[in-house]
Amino acid sequence: MKFQCAFIYVAPNCDPEKQRGIIEGDDIDMNVIGCSTYEQAEAAAKEMVAKGCSAIELCAGFGNEGVARIQRAVGPDIAVGAVRFDFHPAFDFKKGDELFG
Secondary structure, three states: OOEEEEEEEEOOOOOOOOOEEEEEOOOEEEEEEEEOOHHHHHHHHHHHHHHOOOEEEEOOOOOHHHHHHHHHHHOOOOEEEEOOOOOEHHHOOEOHHHHHO
8 A cells, every 4th residue: 555645735825625636656645735724734634644644744834833733633643744944935934823823
């Protein structure tokens, strides 16, 4: 069975029903979902865990609170990692917690 993982990103005006796809590999499938709020991202993360993902990577738009919220949503047995910028260059150098939380 292939390893299932997910990459979740947050950006304004993303719809997790529309901004999604799967990058299929021989051994790993990467599920990609775009969300516009942490609440949507929590729901997407739970969906990915139900699908069999055991690792979730979060984009740099997630601040410290956002990462913590996703970890709480999926529980301690799921690996949650994050790309990090203190201030995100695509969002006028603001933190994700103030934009999406």
